[in-house]
Amino acid sequence: MKKLVIIALALFALQATAQERKRTHQNKERGQKMMNLSAEEMATLQTKKMTLYLDLNESQQAKIQKLNLENATKRKAMMEARKAKKERGNAEKPSKEERLAMVNAKLDHQIATKAKMKTILNDEQYAKWEKLEARRSQKNKGRNKDQRNKRQN
Template sequence: MKNLFIIALALITIQVTAQEKQKEEYKAGKERMYKRSPMNPEEAAIMQTKKMTLALDLTEEQQEKIQKINLENAKQRKAKIEAHKSMKENAGFEKLTDEQKLELKNARLDKQIAHKKQMKEILTEEQYKKWSENMEKRHEKGKEKMKAYKHKKNKE
């Protein structure tokens, strides 16, 4: 009986230690997320344009147009990250209402539609097809990551 009690106590101790380690890793991951992007929006736009040039074989004219779009998107993304960061620091993190969520989703979808339209104007038909396929792959990969994140979060 005494041995059984010692084994149960050891197992409980190991379980608690493992859960604490997971929480520490989660917090470290959050901190890394905010520190991850040392590039300014201009550098990020240049890098993204170069990657697209390699993937789609863009002309000089296409590169210039796409870089402008990428720069605008990078600036918006940076502003959004900063706003989110300051909101978290000021503890003004409130739950959104259903109407607010709907507005945000509509705005995001409108932005995606406009971006797709711009890309269709700039790229050739073959390039656009390849770009669309790449975007689909990125979207699916993002869905998988989110699914894994939610699954991990639910376990905690």
């Protein structure tokens, strides 16, 4: 009986680690696919998804397309800089001051985006968008926590 319990636990542990590796591989593939898209393509896809979710009208779509294009261009430039830094081999961890500056810049950008969205969307759409952003934020927090745990192990 004792041997059966040990075998069952071993199989369970093996299954859990196999699934974890599969998820990590899928996330890397998804990231590579996004890297292959241009900023315009990323912005168009995001705008269409938002149009479906928030039921945007034509003028809202145009304004959000412009906002998404700005964000995608900025994101693409940051991805390219990170990739170039990694390829050069000097991908050091940022200092405390640099990390603080990056976090402040990110939060300032989020505040500005939120203000722009509030002017573009009506109250109902804005509430729905905020709920979506909160869900996305929670999902990313969990993903980041998982990645930190993997690095520590």
